[in-house]
Amino acid sequence: MTHSTVLKLKISKMKKKLSDYRWSTFAIILSITGLLITLGLCLYSVTISRNFGEVSLDIPIAQVQFEDPTLKITASSSSSHLIDSLTAILVLTEKSFLLSNLDALTNADRYEENVEIIRHVDGEPDLGNLKNGLEKYKVKSSRANGRESLDEVLVVYPTSALPMPIVIQVINFIKSSHLFSHVVLAGGTL
Amino acid sequence: MATENLSLESSLRDAKERLKVDVNVFPLPGIITAILIMLLLNFVSTSTNHHLGLQADIISLSSPQQKSGLIWLAIFPKEDKLIISTDDKIKFELPLVSATLEDLTPLVKYLEKRNLEITTDMTLSQKFNANHTKVTLAVDQALNYYHFRPILLALAKAKITRYAFETIILKENS
Numbered sequence: 115m116t117h118s119t120v121l122k123l124k125i126s127k128m129k130k131k132l133s134d135y136r137w138s139t140f141a142i143i144l145s146i147t148g149l150l151i152t153l154g155l156c157l158y159s160v161t162i163s164r165n166f167g168e169v170s171l172d173i174p175i176a177q178v179q180f181e182d183p184t185l186k187i188t189a190s191s192s193s194s195h196l197i198d199s200l201t202a203i204l205v206l207t208e209k210s211f212l213l214s215n216l217d218a219l220t221n222a223d224r225y226e227e228n229v230e231i232i233r234h235v236d237g238e239p240d241l242g243n244l245k246n247g248l249e250k251y252k253v254k255s256s257r258a259n260g261r262e263s264l265d266e267v268l269v270v271y272p273t274s275a276l277p278m279p280i281v282i283q284v285i286n287f288i289k290s291s292h293l294f295s296h297v298v299l300a301g302g303t304l
Numbered sequence: 305m306a307t308e309n310l311s312l313e314s315s316l317r318d319a320k321e322r323l324k325v326d327v328n329v330f331p332l333p334g335i336i337t338a339i340l341i342m343l344l345l346n347f348v349s350t351s352t353n354h355h356l357g358l359q360a361d362i363i364s365l366s367s368p369q370q371k372s373g374l375i376w377l378a379i380f381p382k383e384d385k386l387i388i389s390t391d392d393k394i395k396f397e398l399p400l401v402s403a404t405l406e407d408l409t410p411l412v413k414y415l416e417k418r419n420l421e422i423t424t425d426m427t428l429s430q431k432f433n434a435n436h437t438k439v440t441l442a443v444d445q446a447l448n449y450y451h452f453r454p455i456l457l458a459l460a461k462a463k464i465t466r467y468a469f470e471t472i473i474l475k476e477n478s
Contacts, residue, residue: 125323128319128323129323138333140333140334141333141334141336141337144334144337144338144341145337145340145341148337148338148340148341148344148345149341149344151341151345152341152344152345152348155345155348155349155352155356156348156352158356159348159352159353159355159356160352160353162353162355162356163353163355163370164369165472165473166355166369166370166470166471166472166473167365167366167367167368167369167370167470167471167472167473168367168368168369168370168371168373168440168468168469168470168471169365169367169468169469169471170438170466170467170468171466171467171468171469172465172466173456173459173460173464173465173466173467174465175465272449273449274448274449274450274453275448275449275450276448276449277445277447277448277449278363278443278444278445278447278448278449278451278452279363279445281449281452282363282365282443282469282471283363283365285469286365286367286471290366290367299456301453301456301457301460
C-alpha cells in the first residue's frame, strides 16, 4: 500500500466520522419497517382464509341423450335426482314461507290443501317452524307419492325484494338441517 | 484545561467545516427503498390472497369451512353499478337495475374460459376434484335477490353447476 493510498483511506474515514450525513440510517430504518409491514401482510393473507366459510348450492342440468357415431352407441347422462312437478319448493316472501310442490303451487284446486304457510315472527323467518314444516312435508310427500328418494331436492324461490343475507341464512339453515341433499335457488327470468 | 478543550473543539469544528462534503444524493437511497417496499406491498396485496382488500361486506354465519373452489367472485354495488371483481383482479360492471343478457356476455365468456382452463388442467393432470369448478361468490349484504339473479343466469349460461356463497365463520365462543 502506497503512502497516498493510506492517506486517502484515512481522509475518507475522517470524512465519514465527521460528517452529519445520516441517510444510511434513514434508509435502513425505512427498509426494516417496510419489510416488517410486508411480512405482517403476508402472514395475515396466509391465515385469513381460515375465517371464511361457504353455503353451497347446485344449478340443475338437463338430462340429454347423445349419440356417438364412431362407436354406434347412444348414451345418456345419468342423474340421481330429478326435478319435476312433484319436487319440493319453498317460496320465501317478506311475510311467510310457502312450502309445497310445483304442481300444487300452480294449481288453484290443489293449492289450499297442499300448500303449507309458515309465517315469519316479527318480520324474521321462523326457522324452528320451518324445520318442523320441512320434516312433515317430507313424510307427507313420501306417503302420498311413494318417492322419498326423489325428495332430496328442494327448490328455493325467494321474492325479488328480499335482502341477500336473509336468503343465504335460510339456505344455510336448510343445508345444516340435512333434510335435503341438494338445494337449488330458482332464478326466474330477467 | 478548559482552554485546551476549547481549542480542541474549535480545531475539530474547523476540520469538520473544511472536510464537509455537499451530498446531493441524499434522498435517493430513501426513494429507492420506498419504491421497492411499495412494489413488494403491491405484489403481496394483489397476488397472495384475493380476500385482501375485499370490498364486499359479506355475512357472518356458522357455516362449514370453505373448500377449494378455484373461481371466486366478489359482488358489490357501487353507485348505480353492480361490480363483479374476480380473484385475478378483473372487474366487470353491470347496471344495478335491469341488466340484460348482452350486459352479461363478458362475464359469461370469462367464466367459460376459466372453467375450460380448470377442466383442461384436471384432465392433463388426471386428478379430478369437483370442488375446483365450483364458483365462490362473496355477495355484499346491501344487495337484494333481484340484483343477484343476473349472476345466477350468467353461471348457468357458463355451464357451471356448483356455486357457493362465501361467509365469515361466526365463532360461537367469542
